[in-house]
Amino acid sequence: MLASGDLVFLWSPVKGDSFLVRLTPGSTQGSHLGQMKHDDIIGMEYGDVANTNKGSPFFVLRPTVGEYTRRIKRQTQVIFPKDSGFIIQHLNFGPGATVVECGTGSGGLATVFAHFVGDSGKVVTYDRREEFSNLAKSNAERWGVGHRIEFKVRDMSEGFDERCADAVFLDVQNPWDFIGVAHEALAWGRRIGVLVPTFNQIERTLVALSCFNFVDVQVLELLMRYYKTDPRRLRPDDTMIAHTGFLIFAAKARPVPSVSESAEDAPLVAAEDA
Amino acid sequence: MLASGDLVFLWSPVKGDSFLVRLTPGSTQGSHLGQMKHDDIIGMEYGDVANTNKGSPFFVLRPTVGEYTRRIKRQTQVIFPKDSGFIIQHLNFGPGATVVECGTGSGGLATVFAHFVGDSGKVVTYDRREEFSNLAKSNAERWGVGHRIEFKVRDMSEGFDERCADAVFLDVQNPWDFIGVAHEALAWGRRIGVLVPTFNQIERTLVALSCFNFVDVQVLELLMRYYKTDPRRLRPDDTMIAHTGFLIFAAKARPVPSVSESAEDAPLVAAEDA
């Protein structure tokens, strides 16, 4: 039974209007289809139908972490599920993982990361701007995962405190300046991830990754296309979001011994003889 | 220190050739760059460099669940990280979730789901073909998550055993035939997900979802574009995978009371008066 403090996703069949709401006694959710009293929803179950004062029905659904992070209060670029879903896969952010992130921003990514690392995992996120850190903390707590995240307010010139992290993620304007400290914080053979919106940033980040001998470098982007859901007139939506950001991934590895060194040690010849 | 039985991801700087290997004493991994002895890798750390007998270096990296599921032994369509990453977000597959899937196939999706639900969660997967179930079990165990999955060999006409599942996922040729039993198994206000390759299948699935009053129906696809990583010649790859499948999502909700019923009960008018 839905109680005060629960998050609900309210979805209307009229144009798919929707709201992600934290139930608060005495509060009202406005919409152009009318007003909904939170008190009417408290006591319902997920799946029930709430009506506005104008009689328009809204379905009371369980919110998803993807929807949540798209709708958090924010002062920075939203993170999209298409991107965060790929990140957690490519960086192995399952239960128990230790993740280091810079910068915190509005906390969207940190919230997703914390959702998937579970209570046995940990997210440490850095930002030099205290107001962002506070906003992000509030956003993560609202989703119930604030206790899994450590928020550090810090100028990154000092580097990360962590070592041997399972993954490091950079969501800053100048990621090339942080590749060195990210390398320090990351465990060997594990991966760094970077999100940038422009090609100029990709160029500079690739150069920096090369300087620190990162390997298995990948640059990619994800495009999501929605379709209209009338089965008699099935077609793509007329417009789409054409760009959110580019994802860069790379793994921390030891340098390959140079050829001259190899020649001295002659291991390659030996191997061939074997 | 890497030991017998560990999974390693071997990546070569030559054209990005790579292998996902389970270390087995006495075994050898072949490549067109030469042979690698597993015994040479056992005892290394992630991040180290292994050489083939021809002197070509391979970096020994930690494998990711995304890479793993793309490379499992399979008799069915591969599942791509771009798709599974979005699915786990939209279906909230974090630690502790209970997920029901049909069909098992080669177990790629079940393995990803089991990776993210953690030891406190559970995946139940159905397939009527025993050979698929066995292959999937072996694939999931190799990734270390087999104990989180229950494999059921079953003709689905009997329906699912589960009720109040956090999510149901259908990866079958005729998902429209399973919308009813999926509805039974799913908790109210939670979501079903469906993966199909053709538009004809989308059409029929949308009709079936409508029959069972599913709401917040979404049809979408994800396209992934890789870029070449030379920072002086930054450009998209020449070719890309243009199609893996369409994702359909919908939430289980109670029907809206019909207008005539509403008129009898007159709650809408009352609400407007309030």
Added chain:
Amino acid sequence: MLASGDLVFLWSPVKGDSFLVRLTPGSTQGSHLGQMKHDDIIGMEYGDVANTNKGSPFFVLRPTVGEYTRRIKRQTQVIFPKDSGFIIQHLNFGPGATVVECGTGSGGLATVFAHFVGDSGKVVTYDRREEFSNLAKSNAERWGVGHRIEFKVRDMSEGFDERCADAVFLDVQNPWDFIGVAHEALAWGRRIGVLVPTFNQIERTLVALSCFNFVDVQVLELLMRYYKTDPRRLRPDDTMIAHTGFLIFAAKARPVPSVSESAEDAPLVAAEDA
């Protein structure tokens, strides 16, 4: 020197605001950057700068047929240069071609076709709605190609008057109903083109094309992605048009003699013996 009646493309560096205008003495072009008097532009040359009464500059450029057809007065779906450019290539609409089209709509496609077939070519376009035919005629004349187009107002159940056309193009809701009459009008070995927005329409059109033995059937769509033009922050536009329509092409060919007929005539065996 620009004279009364000339078409000019006015482009502002402020957000790329632009207008396609036919110069008319005494007229004024409004914009949120101020008013431009046509009389100020008459007597200028292409490339000159016209100022609004608020001092905002607009560059006076030569319009392109692509821009023109996107901006014509219309009651139907706009045709996009990405689509019409591919159509004229795949249907060989160079100077001298004879093209048959149904339906006329607002005349966007007919205008592009007439632009490229030149004075030695001819476009015949059919629509059963006289008001569309009149609008289309006015649009084509404004671009100076009205004399190359014959506008026929006709219920298509009677079929096309033309035979041996170089190409037939269908831009109607139910193209499957016109495949037969299109086949009649088209020369052997030449191509039909169809534009439809939904997958359901593709399905039915493919079936109809198959009934009339069309070959080399292609179904495709074109996506256009714009980039922001700041060289220091190069990136795709945030949103894009995700769907205009699907293009279907096919060639009119004689049926392959059936196997039994072939066996009687035995030409295949003879060929193998040779």
Added chain:
Amino acid sequence: MLASGDLVFLWSPVKGDSFLVRLTPGSTQGSHLGQMKHDDIIGMEYGDVANTNKGSPFFVLRPTVGEYTRRIKRQTQVIFPKDSGFIIQHLNFGPGATVVECGTGSGGLATVFAHFVGDSGKVVTYDRREEFSNLAKSNAERWGVGHRIEFKVRDMSEGFDERCADAVFLDVQNPWDFIGVAHEALAWGRRIGVLVPTFNQIERTLVALSCFNFVDVQVLELLMRYYKTDPRRLRPDDTMIAHTGFLIFAAKARPVPSVSESAEDAPLVAAEDA
């Protein structure tokens, strides 16, 4: 009736295998479906069916300029109809246009341009490599439009001979080095087009365009997606060409008078008073 020297497009229903062939008495076209004698096709009509010596049918279709340019003998990157179709629209390459191009390459673009400008138009194309010029000439003549093209072998440091061209197109590795001479050759208010494969090239080209006061700058790319044509299993092709090149367009315009000059001449104030 098809005669010696005619171009035909041979299309097989088996996997869509196809050839673009110039009919030559005594010649044979090989395919993995068997051999076709040109002499068997000479005397046929478009739309007829030719059989290989193994009895496999090929349909004899009229070739399109789009297919032709994709299949010309070449030593350079192919030009795709999706790109050339947009170029001729955005640069107004209809009958009678005068077009200047650099470099010639294998002549694919020059052939398309010449196809659409007709006998009343003209294409002048430059390349410093004589072997390319010769190849391109042969390719254009094969399509029957060689007489509309002037091939100049020239180091471009001397600039173009032409002035007041309707359009200039650059298809070279370093277009930024040619923006100045392109500006000289182009008529006011008309457009330049540039094709480059990398983002680094876009960056440098944008800077050069800005130096010469080009306006209405657009950067875009076109993606083409094919669909499988079975109406019962309608779906996108599994793979696609993900990148051919980026298109840059801009118009030649006079500089806007600077603010200080304007202030002296005070035309803006006068305009506001009016």
